[in-house]
Amino acid sequence: MNADVVIAGGGPNGLFLACELRRAGVTPLVLERLAEISTQPKANGLVGRVVQAMDYRGLYERLSGRPGPPTPTPVYQFAGFGLDLRAVAGNPLYTLPIPQRVLEERLDAYAAELGVAVRRGWELESFEQDDDGVTLEVRTPAGRQRLRTRFLVGADGAHSTVRKQAGIGFPGSTDDRFVTRTGLVVIRDPGLVPETGELEVPDEGRVRPLQWHWTPRGAFAFASFEPGVHFIGSAEWDQPAVDGPVTFEEVRDAFCRVVGRDVVVEPAPGAAEWKRRAGSNARQAERYREGRVLLFGDAAHVHPSFGGPGLNLGLQDGLNLAWKLAAELGGWAPDGLLDTYHRERHPVGRRVLLHTVAQVALLSPGEDVRAVRQIFGELLDEDVVRRRIAELLAGADVRYEMSAAPHPLLGRWMPDLPLGTTRVGEVMRAGRAVLLDFTGEFGEAVEPWRDRVDHLRAETPEPPAPAVLVRPDGYVAWAGGSGLDEALRTWFGAVTAVAG
Ligand SMILES: Cc1cc2nc3c(=O)[nH]c(=O)nc-3n(C[C@H](O)[C@H](O)[C@H](O)COP(=O)(O)OP(=O)(O)OC[C@H]3O[C@@H](n4cnc5c(N)ncnc54)[C@H](O)[C@@H]3O)c2cc1C
Incomplete structure (x- = not known):
């Protein structure tokens, strides 16, 4: 094998995924068709939950050039309406202004620090997968090469070669x-x-x-x-x-x-x-996984760019995928873990298509649209409506489906609670799952999983539950007092898997 994972495409998403995989102990190889980072103006910044996700990865300061933690944005926009969020309690919308070129340069530097191999001027031409891996035909500056990898990830943008050659449909609409x-x-x-x-x-x-x-x-x-x-x-x-x-x-x-x-x-x-x-275009890949081939970022979804949701969606696809791929390669992934990538992220992508297409409709001319805009504008006078729209734009309404006993935090982003001298955002920087134990009674239960899950005896003024199990991507896998063992097995595999 030339690499555990080959990532086709060294745009922002491909570079970020490579860094995440490397931090999880995987050896990725990034193939990027262009010889240099593109200078074409694209994104002007990150908008939404991804900003906190970058903080939880210890990347906020590096990307923004500002001290963290990030704070919510007082104003934003939706479909040509100003959104004044100053009076919205628990405003969920964060922004991080950064031109895409600078974002790519900073992620590239981070990848280099982590020792990730990024081959520029290398283009994936074709591939074939079998039971054990994927064989790639690649055009390099020195001629054609054949590479072999366990998994191939297509982060190769809207016109994705990986998506097309994997035979994954890209249904949707063109306006x-x-x-x-x-x-x-x-x-x-x-x-x-x-x-x-x-x-x-x-x-x-x-x-x-x-x-x-x-x-x-x-x-x-x-x-x-x-x-x-x-x-x-x-x-x-x-x-x-x-x-x-x-x-x-x-x-x-x-x-x-x-x-x-x-x-x-x-x-x-x-x-x-x-x-x-x-x-x-508003299009989404039918499925994000085909055997050993996975899609994410613009390769998996394209949508109107109003409101700038692209990187919120793509980088969080990467966050979701990285630890699951690492678990698969590490031999401890429970059955079906990698399939939860599609199951969790496809609906999130669908929702972004929904609100960006709605924004185009609300921005189009016509007396009918003017009338709808007037009513919509009146609704936006209500704090509760502005909050709903802010949650939609942020992706803060995401709740992954999980089977553990219901709890308001289950499947949701773990809030950045203060934890004595530290906070959740800092604890998550290790890039590992963590059990936040607010009573001190759960250390023994988590012990057999300690190679995969950290245990932290934590204190916070109002604990949301006796203990909370947070996945490496910052989402809550379990919260409560009972059922921890089952949740650990569901997300982090059988104990014997690693021992054996
Ligand atoms: C005008 C505009 C404004 C935008 N504004 C915002 C914004 O403000 N905020 C926001 O979040 N998003 C914004 N977006 C969206 C954002 O730019 C994209 O979501 C983002 O670029 C997607 O990143 P990616 O890595 O998935 O794909 P890309 O950036 O397209 O990167 C894919 C990479 O793969 C490479 N590649 C392609 N084929 C191959 C191959 N066969 N082999 C090897 N390499 C290959 C390409 O050269 C490219 O470098 C905007 C987009 C546009 C066009």
Whole structure:
């Protein structure tokens, strides 16, 4: 075997999964078709539960450049509505601004520190799987090579070779009614308010940056991610098809059309990325596993990018998959553990497709949409509705199905409770399962699993249960006073599996 796991695709998701696997004692190999990290502008940040997940991995400071722990964002957006979350109790929405290129550079550096092999300029061309492993045909700068691995993971993006060759369908819909155009500019407009970053818009007055805005002509957004430079974006419906290279003038004119007046802008210094995208896809792989081949990230799901949910979804797929693959390779995985990856993550992906497609519908023009928006906007005046939307965007409403005795925490993300001089987020940095024992009575019960599960005698002002079993991905596998033995077997295998 050349590696325990070969990951096709060294984008953000492939790199993150490789780091997670390495930390779990697995030897991954990343194959990346491009010779260098792409400089194409894509994500501007992480949004949702993934920000806390990065904190629970000890990566928040490294990625954000700020001291942790992260705090919830006071404002966000949904379908062109501003979401004021300041009064929302237990606001679940976190953000971590970071351009995708920088994210990839930082994950790449982390992978290098962990000793992960990342082969750039290596492209997976084809593969065949058998009972024991997968044989890969790879094009490298030095010619073709054949590699052998126990598992192949496709993190090779929306057009995934792995997905297609594994024969996994990608059903869903393509909405080609609208065109988005984006670019980086300097706004030299007297209607830009320097103190607040707002922009004067006809009929609307001053509108705020960092969100999409609905107009009868389409939707627009603007935001400054570096001093003096603005991202501008527009989405227009039912326009004549345009081909050929995109220019600054095209991006500017579309933005001005939608805003409803001439906004004085000029190309940002060095900006050459003028983008036009026709419509969007909402598609999801039928299954995330085919034998020894697994899919995740954009290879498993694509959706409209409004609200930026892609990396929240993809990186948490990786978090879910890594420890299960490591268990399989370590020989202690209980029967069916790896299949829970699809069972748990597929519904989460479906929900992201749901809310991003809903956002496109709410952003499209028309009197009917205007009417729906008015009602929706009135609902958003209620804290409880804003909270529901924030949970949806964050993925904080995720609850994995589990068979243990019901408890409000079961299947949910383990909250970052204070634990004396430490907190849950710091305890989870080991990347291992942990039993938080709030009574001191469970040490003996967990002893036979100590190679897979840490035991922590923990104290917190209001313990949620006598003890809580947290999986390595931060989700609660069991909480209560009885039934621990069964939960340990369900998630961490029989004791004899490792001893033998
Ligand atoms: C304009 C735009 C804005 C976005 N904004 C946000 C945002 O603000 N927040 C957010 O969370 N998400 C955002 N997204 C989505 C986010 O960029 C994607 O979800 C993310 O890039 C997915 O990462 P990935 O690693 O799964 O796939 P990719 O980033 O597509 O990486 C796949 C990698 O696989 C490589 N590859 C492909 N085929 C092969 C092969 N056969 N062999 C070897 N390597 C191969 C590719 O070269 C590529 O490097 C945005 C997307 C776009 C387009």
